[in-house]
Amino acid sequence: MNEIAGEILAILRRYLSEPTSRSLLTSAARRANVRLEVLARPEIPQLVQQLGPGLNIFLQEPEKLQNCKSLLALVAVENAPSIPMEPPQQQAESRPDGISVPIRAEHDVVRARTLGKDMAKQLGFSEVVQTKVATAVSELARNIFQYAGTGEIRIRRIEGKRRGIEVVARDQGPGISDPALILSGAYRSKWGMGAGLRGTKRLVDEFELDTHPGLGTTVRIRKYAE
Amino acid sequence: MVMMMETQRIPIVRLSGKLIVSIQTALSDTVVDRLQQDVAAACERGDARGLVVDLSGVDVLDSYITRSIRDLAVMARLMGVETVVCGLRPAVAMTLVEMGMELPGVRTALNLDRALSLLDSLQPEGLPNDLAGEGDEWEGEA
Numbered sequence: 001m002n003e004i005a006g007e008i009l010a011i012l013r014r015y016l017s018e019p020t021s022r023s024l025l026t027s028a029a030r031r032a033n034v035r036l037e038v039l040a041r042p043e044i045p046q047l048v049q050q051l052g053p054g055l056n057i058f059l060q061e062p063e064k065l066q067n068c069k070s071l072l073a074l075v076a077v078e079n080a081p082s083i084p085m086e087p088p089q090q091q092a093e094s095r096p097d098g099i100s101v102p103i104r105a106e107h108d109v110v111r112a113r114t115l116g117k118d119m120a121k122q123l124g125f126s127e128v129v130q131t132k133v134a135t136a137v138s139e140l141a142r143n144i145f146q147y148a149g150t151g152e153i154r155i156r157r158i159e160g161k162r163r164g165i166e167v168v169a170r171d172q173g174p175g176i177s178d179p180a181l182i183l184s185g186a187y188r189s190k191w192g193m194g195a196g197l198r199g200t201k202r203l204v205d206e207f208e209l210d211t212h213p214g215l216g217t218t219v220r221i222r223k224y225a226e
Numbered sequence: 227m228v229m230m231m232e233t234q235r236i237p238i239v240r241l242s243g244k245l246i247v248s249i250q251t252a253l254s255d256t257v258v259d260r261l262q263q264d265v266a267a268a269c270e271r272g273d274a275r276g277l278v279v280d281l282s283g284v285d286v287l288d289s290y291i292t293r294s295i296r297d298l299a300v301m302a303r304l305m306g307v308e309t310v311v312c313g314l315r316p317a318v319a320m321t322l323v324e325m326g327m328e329l330p331g332v333r334t335a336l337n338l339d340r341a342l343s344l345l346d347s348l349q350p351e352g353l354p355n356d357l358a359g360e361g362d363e364w365e366g367e368a
Contacts, residue, residue, distance in 0.1 A: 063252070110254045113286055131286060131317035132324070138288035142255070195289045199325030 004075075005029075005036040008047070011071045014118065015064050024054040048072045063107075067114050070099050071122070098156025103144045103171075112153045113138040119155055120165055125225055132203040133165055133223050139196040140169035140219055148173020148216065164205070164224035172216035179209050236261045238268050244276045244345060245269070245307070248338070250283035258294040265298055269305040276345035277302045280338050282313030292327050299332045308348050309333065312341035 001009065005025070012021035028050035029036050034043045051072065059065040099119065101112040116137035120130040137153060144151035151171030158164040176182055182194050183201065197219075201207040206222035234257050239246040245268050247261065268274060279295060281287070287295070299309040312335040314322075322328060335341035 106255055110252050113288070114252060117286065128317040128320050131315075131321045134286040135288050135321050135325070138286060142288065142290055195293075195325075195327065199289050199327060202324050202326065203321065 001036045002039055004041060004044070005039040007075055008039075008044070008051075008072065011068065011075065011122075012051075014071075014121075015059055015068045020058055024051060024058065028054060044072075044075060048075075063111060063114065066111060067118060070101075070115060071118055074099055074119075098154050098166075101141070101153045101155070103141050103151045103153060104149075106145060109138060109141040109145055112141040112155075116155055116165070116167065119157065120223075123157060123163060123165065123225065125165075125223075129223065129225065133167070136200045136203045136221055136223070137167055139200045140167065140221070143196055143217075143219075144169055144171045144173070147171070151216075158222065158224075162224045162226075164222055166220065166222045168221075169219045170216070171218075175213040175215055175217055176209075176211040177213050179211055183209070235264070238264055240268075240274070243274060244278060244342065245274045246278045246280065246338070248280040248283065252286070253284060253291050255290060255294075258291055258298075262294060262298045262301065265302060266305070269302050269307045274307050276348070277307050277309040278338060278341040278345065279309065279311045280313045280341070281311060281318070282315065282337070284318065285315065287314075287318050287322060289325065289327055292322060292329065296329050296332055299329070303331075308345060310335050310341040310344050313337055 009021055009025055012024060016024070025036065028047055029039075032043070032046040032050040034047055039047070048069075052069070055065060055068060059068055099115055101108060101115060103109065103112065113134050117130050117134035120133040125133065137155065141153050144153070148171030151169065151173065154168045154170075156166050158166050182197055185194065185198055197209070200219070200221065204221040204223045206220075208220040209217070210220075211217040234251060234254075236247060236249055236251070236257065239248070245265070247265065249261075251257070265277065269277070277299075279299065281295070295311060299311055302309045310333045311329060314334065333344065335344050
C-alpha cells in the first residue's frame with residue numbers, strides 16, 4: 001500500500017475498525033481495478049466510487065457516512081499529498097480546493113462542525129486547535145442558519161510556509177448593520193450572535209468580516225497549525 | 227439497515243435519587259432543546275435530588291450549546307434540583323475560556339464519580355446561595 005492509499009485508509013480508520021477499513025479498501029481496489037501499492041491520485045475517484053456501497057453498509061449514521069465521503073472526495077481533488085506524508089510543495093499560494101458545506105438546515109451546522117474538526121485532525125492539528133476550529137465553524141454555521149436561513153461554509157487547507165485552515169462563511173442574509181458594535185461586546189442578541197462572533201474572533205488567528213445590510217455577510221477566518 | 231433517526235433523544239438515567247444525563251453524541255440545537263424539556267419534565271416528577279450532566283463525550287461546545295447547558299443547569303436548580311456539570315474535556319474547557327464563555331452559576335466536577343460525590347455532599351436544605359445574582363452575567367464580559 002503506498003502513501004496515497006494510506007491516506008484513504010487513514011480516513012476510513014476514523015470511522016471504521018482496522019480490519020473493516022482494510023477489507024473495504026482492498027475489495028474496492030479490486031473492483032476499481034487499481035493496485036493499492038501503486039495508487040495514483042487520478043485513480044482515487046474510481047476507487048472512492050467503489051468504496052461507496054461498502055461504506056453505506058458499514059457506516060449507518062448518515063452524518064458519519066456523509067463526512068467520510070466528503071473527506072474521501074477531498075483527497076481525490078488534491079494534487080498535493082497531505083500531512084504527514086511528504087514535505088509540502090513550495091508554493092505560497094493556497095489551493096482553491098476544499099470542502100463546501102451548504103447550510104440549509106440545523107443539521108448542517110453539526111455537519112460543518114464535524115468536518116471542520118476532521119479536517120483539522122487530518123492536518124495534524126493538536127486537539128485544542130481542532131476543537132477551536134470546530135467551535136468557530138459551528139458558530140459561523142449557526143449564524144448563517146439563524147440569521148440568513150441559508151448559506152455556505154467552505155473549509156480548505158492552507159499550504160505553504162504556515163499550514164492552516166481557512167473557513168469562509170457566506171450568506172445572502174440581512175447583513176449586520178453595525179458590525180463594530182457587535183464585535184465590541186455591547187450588543188447582545190436573543191440567540192447570542194454577539195457572543196458567537198466575538199468568540200469566533202478570539203479563537204482564530206485571522207478574522208475578516210465583510211457585511212452589507214440587505215446583501216449578506218461573509219466571514220473569513222484562518223487558524224494556523226502552530 | 228437501522229431505522230431512520232428522528233430527533234435524537236438523550237436518555238435521562240435515574241440512579242438512587244439522582245438524574246444522570248450523559249451526552250455521548252454531537253449536539254445539535256434541537257437535541258439540546260429537547261434535552262432541556264426532558265430534564266424539566268424529569269425534575270417536575272419531584273423524586274430527584276440532584277442532576278449530573280456528563281459532557282465527557284462532547285468534543286465541541288459552541289456558544290449556543292454552552293448557553294443551553296448552562297440554562298438547563300440553572301433551570302433544574304430553580305426547580306430545586308442541584309446540578310453538577312462534569313467531564314468537560316481539556317480542549318473544550320480551554321476553548322470556552324478563550325471565547326470568554328465559562329459556565330457562570332454552574333457547579334462543575336472533573337468526572338461523573340466526583341460529580342456524584344459532590345451531589346451527596348450537598349445538604350438537601352440550606353444550600354449555600356453562591357449562585358444567586360450571577361444569572362445575568364452571561365456574555366457580559368467584553
